[in-house]
Amino acid sequence: MLQQSFVSFSEHHKQILENQLKESISKLNAPPAVKESMLYSLEAGGKRIRPMLLFATLAAFGEDTVKGLWTAAAIEMVHTYSLIHDDLPSMDDDDLRRGKPTNHKIFGEAFAILAGDALLTYSFQSVAETPDEFASAEIKLSLIKELSKASGAEGMVGGQVADINGEGQQLALEDLEYIHLHKTGKLLECSVVSGAILAQAGQETVQALSRFAYHLGLAFQIRDDILDLEGTEDKIGKPIGSDESKNKSTYPSLLTMEGAKEALDSHIKAAKEKLRETGLNTELLEAITDLIASRDH
């Protein structure tokens, strides 16, 4: 019953998000080369977990989810730009992403860098273009500040820098968590907190939702590390064991596979506890949490 309602919620919102992304690019008065490169990666799919978190948070407050469409699109643009830049030869040097050639394999390095730059830039415009009936100027500014902090040197980019610095080293668990909380966690948290900002939530509720996202982010990454060893190439869209072959520290390598699975369970439990603390109607957020705990790609 719960699963069924999440599936239809998710399908509906994935559709409106993808329409929004497509229209946003199509209306740009810009050289076709950059629009194609931007759209290629935006349309490469994925689970759209960040937008779903934002929509599900709005739903938890009983708010109309359409309010969050421009910010959800913005966050997906930031996520997509980060994948394009991460895949570059001077970064992770990946040829495949979700089973498709990475952006620079199709458009070349220069246009991949520029498409990433353009997506990042456009994301802030997308938030700013939220219609006034859905958010005041003050709310839009708060959303922009959150997005900037979550994406920049203090957030996602900082995590990526720490990740590169840690390559080839045996990291302490603390360092590994710094990397993941920044590289992946901050943007997941931003998705949830943005929903709360749009719903004009009180500070305590925002705090509980932030902690929910903290645990969810770590669970997400632990599951990722487990999948890298136990998944199938067909499903995860990249070669199995690619972290190991790149000599990256992972949860299973630091905690053993059993320890990693225990840590996953414990973060999922803590995430759900934080949801209960909010007193909101968090069924959809719980469903996303379960999805992250058990996903096979």
Added chain:
Amino acid sequence: MLQQSFVSFSEHHKQILENQLKESISKLNAPPAVKESMLYSLEAGGKRIRPMLLFATLAAFGEDTVKGLWTAAAIEMVHTYSLIHDDLPSMDDDDLRRGKPTNHKIFGEAFAILAGDALLTYSFQSVAETPDEFASAEIKLSLIKELSKASGAEGMVGGQVADINGEGQQLALEDLEYIHLHKTGKLLECSVVSGAILAQAGQETVQALSRFAYHLGLAFQIRDDILDLEGTEDKIGKPIGSDESKNKSTYPSLLTMEGAKEALDSHIKAAKEKLRETGLNTELLEAITDLIASRDH
């Protein structure tokens, strides 16, 4: 007399801008590697023409220039990120910028890309952090929209994409102007228009200032092309004739050197005419215009 007052205006504002940039980076809670890379390029100097345009526009309205400090820093961050990415091996592949090694020569390609990403991201936060006493939330949102449009696919990035697409081709003057109006012109225009937005100027005045910036931007680029052929390596900080050796279309190559100099004069004249139309006290903006017409680096 006029020159003297511009020199002291310029020195004072360069100082407060550079303090602002330094403090903005220093307060970031982020890995030192990314902060160092961001600061290295921000401190590589340059004439700070964009911030000066913004401050001089505020001065033309009789406004306190400090209002524009956060937006001026933001525009300089965007300009700096664009230089870091433009210099990358997969783009222009330049080893020197203003006589110093380019960012990726010091920090490596990955950190150069990430420092650029972090600067771009931080620029929007900088605008959003303008103290409320200097700008309302509505004004800050307008500034963010301007900055995003000027920097992204419809502006600077679009110009860079068109520039790469045009490499090795004999361009028509129209195509060359598209490139420069976007790659350089949009951010110059954004600097002037941002000053006008902060001063809450009327639409007609904004329009005249936009046209001023249009002519200024073209003059700027024509002077750049002339310097690439007639300047000295010592002053411009890169090898002479580097456009020619890269087979790039330039104003002198399309119009002859004499024709390029005539076009420069004509844009400078038109720029000043637009300033007069505003009826504002535009002495400082005129001084910047003269500086651009006659600069030797």
